[in-house]
Amino acid sequence: MPGISSLRRFLVDSVEQEPVQEVCELCATPVPPQHPHLVQVAERRMLCACGPCGFLFDNPGAGGGGYRRVPDRYLSDPEFRLTDAQWDELQIPVSMAFFLHNSAQGKVIACYPSPAGATESELGLESWATGLGAGRLAAALEPDVEALLVRRDKAGSGAAGSAEGLLVPIDACYRLVGLVKLHWRGFDGGAEAWHEIDGFFEALREQARPVPPATGPEA
Ligand SMILES: [Zn+2]
Ligand SMILES: [Zn+2]
Incomplete structure (x- = not known):
C-alpha cells in the first residue's frame, strides 16, 4: 500500500525535524537559510523576505504596508x-x-x-x-x-x-x-x-x- 508507506515516511521525516523550506512571506518565493527580514511595525510582527522583496524596503520610509527592513549591522x-x-x-x-x-x-x-x-x-x-x-x-x-x-x-x-x-x-x-x-x-x-x-x-x-x-x- 503505497499510501501508507509514504505517510510513514512523512511522519519519520517530521520527527527527524527535516528543515522546512522557508518562503518569502510577501511573494512566496523559497528563500535560503540566510535571508532578509522585515518588521510590520504596527503589529510588531517579523516576516521572512526574499532578496528582491527585502530590497524594496531598504530605505526607511520606502514601500507601503508599514514594513521596515531589519538591518544587518552589529x-x-x-x-x-x-x-x-x-x-x-x-x-x-x-x-x-x-x-x-x-x-x-x-x-x-x-x-x-x-x-x-x-x-x-x-x-x-x-x-x-x-x-x-x-x-x-x-x-x-x-x-x-x-x-x-x-x-x-x-x-x-x-x-x-x-x-x-x-x-x-x-x-x-x-x-x-x-x-x-x-x-x-x-x-x-x-x-x-x-x-x-x-x-x-x-x-x-x-x-x-x-x-x-x-x-x-x-x-
Ligand atoms: Zn519576496
Ligand atoms: Zn526568516
Whole structure:
C-alpha cells in the first residue's frame, strides 16, 4: 500500500525535524537559510523576505504596508556601562535582556528570553533616558528593527556588576529567544543552555564593530 508507506515516511521525516523550506512571506518565493527580514511595525510582527522583496524596503520610509527592513549591522561599545542599581531597577530575572523602541506606541520595551519565549515589560521613559538610553549604542538604535542587547556577567565570573552591551538586528534577538526556549532546563538553564548562549554571544562579538562617535545634533 503505497499510501501508507509514504505517510510513514512523512511522519519519520517530521520527527527527524527535516528543515522546512522557508518562503518569502510577501511573494512566496523559497528563500535560503540566510535571508532578509522585515518588521510590520504596527503589529510588531517579523516576516521572512526574499532578496528582491527585502530590497524594496531598504530605505526607511520606502514601500507601503508599514514594513521596515531589519538591518544587518552589529555594534559594540567598549565604554558600555550598566550599574547594579540601573540593572536592579529593570527587575529582569535572567542575566540578559534586550531593549527596543516601539515607534507605533512611542515606547521603549524591555524583553528577556525565557523558556516560554520572549517576556516583555514596558520601561519608564525617564529611567531609560537616564540609564541605558544615555549610552552611545542606545543613541544609534533604529526604532522597531534594532535592539540593545545587554548581558550581565554570571555570578562568579569576572567583576561583579560588569555588563556587556551590543546593538543587534532584532532578528538576532529572536534567535536568542529560540535558543533559550529550546535548550533551557530547570531553574538556572543548565550547562547546555549556557554553552549555547555563550556561543551565540561569541558570534555576535565577532561580527560587531565599535560604535562610531556620535555625530551631529540628531545622533
Ligand atoms: Zn519576496
Ligand atoms: Zn526568516
